[in-house]
Amino acid sequence: MRALDWAADEARIRDRGLRVVHAFEWPMRRVAARGAPGFDPDDFARRILDDARERAGARTPEVAIEPVYVDGDTVPVLLTQARDAEVLVMGSRGLGTLGSAVLGSTGTRLAAEAACPVVVVPSNADGPRSGRIVVAVDGSPASMAALDWAFTVAEDHEATLAVTMVCDDPPSLFAGPLAKAAYRGPSESERAAAQEIARELLVEATGPGREHHPGVRVTEVVVAGHAARRLIREAEDADLLVVGSRGHGGFAGMLLGSVSQSVLTHSTRPVAVVRAPRD
Incomplete structure (x- = not known):
């Protein structure tokens, strides 16, 4: 959620709206649903977005928030969503076994291919702004x-x-x-x-x-x-x-x-x- 907080703050400072995107392609979608009765991937994704919208809205109530859920491969979806963006913000998953951030191939590809600047916010990034x-x-x-x-x-x-x-x-x-x-x-x-x-x-x-x-x-x-x-x-x-x-x-x-x-x-x-x- 550090990336969401950073993006919300940046939208407020720049006087811009915030598009919160959740993109995920569920493997073997129908088989997974049959194996877990009552589990709805779409409902799960929307609950993630609802939580994100609530958090960002509480932090920066003056920012217009647009939640977007797309069932599809993460990298193409985010590259498409970022075509008209000023900046694409994403998180890294903390530290790996060798003390390095777990960025993964998704983050590497987005940073290399996105049309706009990409900001990667580590999950352990904390502390007040230094200016x-x-x-x-x-x-x-x-x-x-x-x-x-x-x-x-x-x-x-x-x-x-x-x-x-x-x-x-x-x-x-x-x-x-x-x-x-x-x-x-x-x-x-x-x-x-x-x-x-x-x-x-x-x-x-x-x-x-x-x-x-x-x-x-x-x-x-x-x-x-x-x-x-x-x-x-x-x-x-x-x-x-x-x-x-x-x-x-x-x-x-x-x-x-x-x-x-x-x-x-x-x-x-x-x-x-x-x-x-x-x-």
């Missing part, structure tokens, strides 16, 4: 799309935007152009020079956003290390971590990108995935 949003930038088209979206969200929330670049040591094969441009070598002085260059590049990258959203407080953060781990650490007290999706292949995990995939799997804070603009 801080972290966005990962490396100069790639997807990260610049994420930066543009993050500026809008930060303005809506009156939050500080921490624009963050992680300099791999050395840069990975798929590192963005800003991260590659900042890299100077493994020595202490070279790393210091790289971080200074990275800050200058971030200031330049945030220029358009500052111009269009002059009220947003912006900080530039440059750190070195493993990209996903450092981003998760930087966002430990953040309301939201925003990353881009810029895959290099035809499978959902590859379309999502290794850093975004890892962040979604391990972060205990809500994560937004923003797709790169299509050519």
Whole structure:
């Protein structure tokens, strides 16, 4: 229910309606019904929606709530429902045996394929809002799309935007152009020079956003290390971590990108995935 709460709050802040969707395809539907007399899958689904509508309505009574139940495969149904949405919000099922969030193939596909940004809210995400949003930038088209979206969200929330670049040591094969441009070598002085260059590049990258959203407080953060781990650490007290999706292949995990995939799997804070603009 953390995802429902997050979505209701976001609808209130943005002055938007909230569509609550329950999609499920019951396997062997008729056989299951015969084996459980009195069990009605449709009634069960509607009770889930009724509970969700009651919870969201109590939390944000000013938000118009539209419950939708579709008997069908989850991913196609949600992708269709999200075509005209500003954001698709979903939950992850807590922590798995290795301490990572159980996102599953459904979440991975939605984050990779949805036409709008996708926010994944872990079930253990808790605590008051900090007024801080972290966005990962490396100069790639997807990260610049994420930066543009993050500026809008930060303005809506009156939050500080921490624009963050992680300099791999050395840069990975798929590192963005800003991260590659900042890299100077493994020595202490070279790393210091790289971080200074990275800050200058971030200031330049945030220029358009500052111009269009002059009220947003912006900080530039440059750190070195493993990209996903450092981003998760930087966002430990953040309301939201925003990353881009810029895959290099035809499978959902590859379309999502290794850093975004890892962040979604391990972060205990809500994560937004923003797709790169299509050519």
